[in-house]
Amino acid sequence: MDMKGYSVSWTKHKKEPYFAVHCTTRQRQCIQANHGTPEETTSPNHSLKLALSTSQNTLLPMLLHALVAFMLLLTSIGTAFSHPIASNSPLPVLSHHDNASHTLRPSAVLQKFRRIRAHLKKINKPAVKTIKSPDGDLIDCVLSHQQPAFDHPHLKGQRPLDPPERPKGHTDGETITDSFQLWTDSGEVCPEGTVPIRRTTEQDFLRASSIGGFGRKPRRGVRRDSTGTGHEHAVVSVNGDQYYGAKASINVWTPTVTDPYEFSLSQIWVIAGSFGNDLNTIEAGWQVSPELYGDNYPRFFTYWTTDAYQATGCYNLLCSGFVQTNNRIAIGAAISPRSIYNGRQFDIGLMVWKDPKHGHWWLEFGSGLLVGYWPAYLFSHLRNHASMVQFGGEIVNSRSRGYHTGTQMGSGHFSEEGFRKAAYFRNLQVVDWDNNLLPLSNIHQVADHSNCYDIRVGSNNVWGTYFYYGGPGRNVRCP
Incomplete structure (x- = not known):
C-alpha cells in the first residue's frame, strides 16, 4: 500500500x-460541488385535480369533495409547525405511489396529511434560531x-x-x-x-x-x-x-x-x-x-x-x-x-x-x-x-x-x-x-x-x- x-x-x-x-x-x-436538490415535479394543482377526479358525476358529491380539497389546501398553507419559514414551503403534493394509483379520495388525502402533520409536530421542536444550509x-x-x-x-x-x-x-x-x-x-x-x-x-x-x-x-x-x-x-x-x-x-x-x-x-x-x-x-x-x-x-x-x-x-x-x-x-x-x-x-x-x-x-x-x-x-x-x-x-x-x-x-x-x-x-x-x-x-x-x-x-x-x-x-x- x-x-x-x-x-x-x-x-x-x-x-x-x-x-x-x-x-x-x-x-x-x-469539496466535490454538487449543490441543488431534486425538485418536486407534481404541482399543487395536479394534486387537487387528482383528488377531485374520484368524485362522482353528481353535483352534491362534487361540491363536498371540492370543499374537502379546499380545506386541505388551506390547512397546508399555514405555519403548521411553529416555524416562520414553514409558511414558504411548497403546498403538499401526492407521492408517486398515490399518483400512480389515482384511487385516493380527498378524505383519504386529508387524513394522510393530518397524520404527517402530527408526526412533524412531534419531531420539529420550536427553534431559537434557524440556519439555512447551502444544500437547502x-x-x-x-x-x-x-x-x-x-x-x-x-x-x-x-x-x-x-x-x-x-x-x-x-x-x-x-x-x-x-x-x-x-x-x-x-x-x-x-x-x-x-x-x-x-x-x-x-x-x-x-x-x-x-x-x-x-x-x-x-x-x-x-x-x-x-x-x-x-x-x-x-x-x-x-x-x-x-x-x-x-x-x-x-x-x-x-x-x-x-x-x-x-x-x-x-x-x-x-x-x-x-x-x-x-x-x-x-x-x-x-x-x-x-x-x-x-x-x-x-x-x-x-x-x-x-x-x-x-x-x-x-x-x-x-x-x-x-x-x-x-x-x-x-x-x-x-x-x-x-x-x-x-x-x-x-x-x-x-x-x-x-x-x-x-x-x-x-x-x-x-x-x-x-x-x-x-x-x-x-x-x-x-x-x-x-x-x-x-x-x-x-x-x-x-x-x-x-x-x-x-x-x-x-x-x-x-x-x-x-x-x-x-x-x-x-x-x-x-x-x-x-x-x-x-x-x-x-x-x-x-x-x-x-x-x-x-x-x-x-x-x-x-x-x-x-x-x-x-x-x-x-x-x-x-x-
Whole structure:
C-alpha cells in the first residue's frame, strides 16, 4: 500500500504528518460541488385535480369533495409547525405511489396529511434560531432539553448528562478543521444550550414508502448471511467476547445510488442479542439515501433498535431515543468535504463506547466532539455489553429493473484499487470491560456478493488494522 506523500484526512497526527488535510471554508478545493436538490415535479394543482377526479358525476358529491380539497389546501398553507419559514414551503403534493394509483379520495388525502402533520409536530421542536444550509436543509437550533429524546417518559424534565470518562488509550493528538458539515459553510452556529437539528418536511414524508416506516430501516438480517433480504454487506466483524465500544476512522465518499428506495452506507455496528426479534444495535457512520434526505449527499447518521428493526429505533433524532449534547454537529446533515477519486482523501473519526459510570452509550465525532448518547434504558441486551462489533459497508439491492442494482458501495471501486481509489476504514479498535481501547483480534471478513462488492483486510504501524472495501454493484461479473 503506497501511501507516502498523500494527504489522507482532516485530522493531524503527531507522528504521521502526511495525514494532514486542513480544509477550511476558504479551501473549497477539497469539496466535490454538487449543490441543488431534486425538485418536486407534481404541482399543487395536479394534486387537487387528482383528488377531485374520484368524485362522482353528481353535483352534491362534487361540491363536498371540492370543499374537502379546499380545506386541505388551506390547512397546508399555514405555519403548521411553529416555524416562520414553514409558511414558504411548497403546498403538499401526492407521492408517486398515490399518483400512480389515482384511487385516493380527498378524505383519504386529508387524513394522510393530518397524520404527517402530527408526526412533524412531534419531531420539529420550536427553534431559537434557524440556519439555512447551502444544500437547502434548514437547521433548527433547539433548546437541548426540548429535543425529541426528552419526550420519553424516562427523561421527562431531565437535562443532558455531563461528558463521561473516555476510554484509556484514546488520544487527543488530532485536531479538527472549521468545516466538516455543509451547513456550517454559512458561518452561522447554534447558540450554547441548543442543539442543531435538521428540520423534517412534508416532502421528506412523501418520499417515504409509508408514513409509519419513515425514519426506520426495513427489518433485515445483520449477520453475515444477508442473502435474500435485499441488503448486501462487505464487513469485518469480531465476536466471542464482551465489547463495550468500538472506534474507527471512516473514509467519506459520494457513491451513486441508482434507485430512490435504495441506500449506500458505511458504518460501525455495536450488536447484542440472539439475532432474532431481540436484536439490539447501535449504529453510526455516513450514508447516501435519496428516500430519507431527498438528495445524494453523504450524511452523518446514527441508528438504534432493540427489537431487530421491528417497532423500536430510528435514524438520527426522528424519534425519542438518542440524546444530543453538542451544538456543532447536526445529525443527518451533509458531510463536507468528501474524498475524490485519485485525489485528496477525507475521513471522519467515530467512537462509540459505554460509560462505565452510568452505562449509557456515547458517540464521539472527530476528536473530542461528543455528539451525545443512547440512554441505557432503550436497550435490553446492550444494557450490559455488546457481543459483536462490525465495521463496513451496506447497500440495498431492490432489483427494481430485474437485475442487480448499480448502486455503489464506498467509492464505487473494488478493494484491489487501494489508496485514493477504494474506500477504507482505518485504526479499527474495540473497548474492553475495563474501558481500554484495544486492537481487534480474531477478525472475520465477509462480502455477501464479492463480484459486486468486496473487502480486503490489512495491518501496519500507521493505520493499525484497516481494510479497503466496496464496488460498483452491477458489472459483467455481477449481473
